[in-house]
Amino acid sequence: MSFTDRRQRFRAILAGTRCVHPGSVFDPISARIAEDLGFEVGMFAGSIASFTVLGAPDIVVLTLTEFADQIRRITRAGALPLLVDADHGYGNALNVMRTVQELEAAGVAAMTIEDTLLPRAYGDGRTQLLSIEEGLGKVRAALAARTDPALTIVARTSAVAVTGLDDAVERARAYTRAGADALFFTGIGTPEQLRAIRAETPLPIILGGTDGDLGGRDGMGALGVRVALQGHQPFMAAVKAVHDTLKALREGTAPKDLAGQPSGELMKHVTRDASYAEAIRSFMGGK
Structure with a gap:
């Protein structure tokens, strides 16, 4: 199965009405197991990449080359569509373009680009977000850099937990207007928060792990969530x-x-x- 075929399979999930849980994978064997067990999509997180490749915590010391190399090992092992967490795109908007080029060549079906200020800035270590304008620049750069239109570019934000729901809604509107294919949110804990965002964007939603009760896959699916992460227990196990x-x-x-x-x-x-x-x-x- 070609990379484009995998990307089209992922887009079919986004265009559907169901919410699916991805299989958290980290190497060729785990990706094969997830595919054999019937997972519709695999997820390779930045944190798990750092653990797997470096044995280091999730503090963005992994390089793009290291990340792309492990992705190639995963995508070469089977035909599972792979969603990856590309963090901040490894720099500014120009670095985002390079990230898209490398990860597209490595065979990903979709990638998230987030608006968190990364790596950690000097100071107390509190999570900070980029301005909406800088975040928009990264999303537009990612869209401009892809050569396969089937590749999904996902704009990601943790604004709900960092700056509040109103800012998250504003960012959702902005990234939708910029042409992102989907939106990824962390920090959503209630159906009300999810409904507020859904009211402002028609784009499919991807959720990071949540401790809130969002009505299970049926409830999330009804509110536009097409992929909902459960965590990365396979690597921990x-x-x-x-x-x-x-x-x-x-x-x-x-x-x-x-x-x-x-x-x-x-x-x-x-x-x-x-x-x-x-x-x-x-x-x-x-x-």
């Missing part, structure tokens, strides 16, 4: 599994007695062993 397995081995547990090990059949499936075996038979004279 993988960290715990590796920690517990190594700890058990270090403390003397025999490999045959380890808990939580995958079956041989599962390992062959996620590594696509049968496909490689067929290639060996076809091209290398093997059995």
